[in-house]
Amino acid sequence: MTYQAEISRVNPTCFFFLIDQSSSMLDPIMGVPGNPRKAEFVADALNKVIQTLIVTAAKEEGVRRYYQIGAIGYGNLVGSAFGNLFGEQDLVWIDELAEKPLRIEERVKRESDGAGGIIQVPTKFPIWIDPIANGQTPMCAALEKTKLILEKWVKEHPMSYPPTIINLTDGEANDGDPRVPAQGLRNLATTDGNAVLLTVHTSSNQFSQQVFFPANDEILPDAPSKVMYELSSPLTEAMIRTAQDILGITLQPGARGLVYNSGIEGIVSSLEIGTRPANLR
Numbered sequence: 001m002t003y004q005a006e007i008s009r010v011n012p013t014c015f016f017f018l019i020d021q022s023s024s025m026l027d028p029i030m031g032v033p034g035n036p037r038k039a040e041f042v043a044d045a046l047n048k049v050i051q052t053l054i055v056t057a058a059k060e061e062g063v064r065r066y067y068q069i070g071a072i073g074y075g076n077l078v079g080s081a082f083g084n085l086f087g088e089q090d091l092v093w094i095d096e097l098a099e100k101p102l103r104i105e106e107r108v109k110r111e112s113d114g115a116g117g118i119i120q121v122p123t124k125f126p127i128w129i130d131p132i133a134n135g136q137t138p139m140c141a142a143l144e145k146t147k148l149i150l151e152k153w154v155k156e157h158p159m160s161y162p163p164t165i166i167n168l169t170d171g172e173a174n175d176g177d178p179r180v181p182a183q184g185l186r187n188l189a190t191t192d193g194n195a196v197l198l199t200v201h202t203s204s205n206q207f208s209q210q211v212f213f214p215a216n217d218e219i220l221p222d223a224p225s226k227v228m229y230e231l232s233s234p235l236t237e238a239m240i241r242t243a244q245d246i247l248g249i250t251l252q253p254g255a256r257g258l259v260y261n262s263g264i265e266g267i268v269s270s271l272e273i274g275t276r277p278a279n280l281r
Helices: 038-057 094-099 139-156 179-187 223-231 237-247 264-275
Strands: 013-020 067-074 078-080 103-112 118-127 164-169 196-201 258-260
Touching: 013 038, 013 139, 038 067, 038 094, 038 118, 038 264, 067 094, 067 139, 078 139, 139 164, 139 179, 164 264, 179 196, 179 223, 196 223, 196 264, 223 258, 237 264, 258 264
Parallel strands: 013 067, 013 164, 164 196, 196 258
Antiparallel strands: 067 078, 103 118
């Protein structure tokens, strides 16, 4: 069976994030006034995911090298979403991320006071990825760049749990047919299985139906959404179990890793489903 390899320091895995940084990411999530801008919320959500992965890799002696992390932003430019923080590194070890955030911000978190009220608790929030929204949507170029990076990774880690790639976008590619480079990316494989490509889409239309992990494209409303379906890999068995647990829904056999027209909670849930480590040792 595939997707059973233990994740360890000997055989780490890789999480890779593709971030749409086009101008439309300035719109509020689902076009609802008062919602966060898509670029800002996605950046915050990814920073939280990185922090969560650091926590899962932390042991008494420090943060273990269970994961390498990559992040590419695509908009006016196609390049590392970490900016110049790690120089020319395409992939960053999780302990390096723990040691070197871009900055640490002071945030306020709302918590229950235990008596039916809400209190505001100051908290430190590490930042690795800043929100950017400028330009068009060169998704094909981002997928091709990711493939070049991960081709090398699978050769270096042939026995590892395969890479998981999460593409967060609010639109369609404007530089060609993304199904072509996506197929090449999904064909990359270790002995434990093929790379898994998930698509998390959020639109600016509050009246569009949210679709979580469909098993076919019949429910999707138009050609671009059906292309997103074709881009996306089938969910692994562990991802299906996690999705059903988090979302409280039953998924059909062959469910694809696509969330269409996602709102705030859908983005958070999708990232957790895609990055919850299975078989961590």
